[in-house]
Amino acid sequence: MSFRYRYTSRAEQQLNRISHQDRGRVIRRVAQLAEDPRGHLAKQLRGRPVFWSSRVGSLRIVYAIDDSSQTLTIHGVGNRDNIYEWMRRR
Numbered sequence: 414m415s416f417r418y419r420y421t422s423r424a425e426q427q428l429n430r431i432s433h434q435d436r437g438r439v440i441r442r443v444a445q446l447a448e449d450p451r452g453h454l455a456k457q458l459r460g461r462p463v464f465w466s467s468r469v470g471s472l473r474i475v476y477a478i479d480d481s482s483q484t485l486t487i488h489g490v491g492n493r494d495n496i497y498e499w500m501r502r503r
């Protein structure tokens with residue numbers, strides 16, 4: 414069964430700041446993650462076990478999985494250095 418997904422307002426802002434080509438790649442990856450959110454395309458973040466990450470080139474997608482509602486919440490999309498720094502401040 415496929416998970417639904419939603420973007421936080423911050424993630425939508427971040428997504429709109431990246432190039433059109435990268436945006437398409439990120440959207441396709443999120444659709445893949447909805448099919449298997451803990452599969453080989455995902456990595457659980459150390460020190461933040463509720464968050465997962467997926468790599469798309471030099472970009473990272475940071476998300477949380479809610480099994481009870483079968484929903485992925487995309488919390489951030491951005492360059493590797495920036496997205497993890499942003500996560501540390503949360």
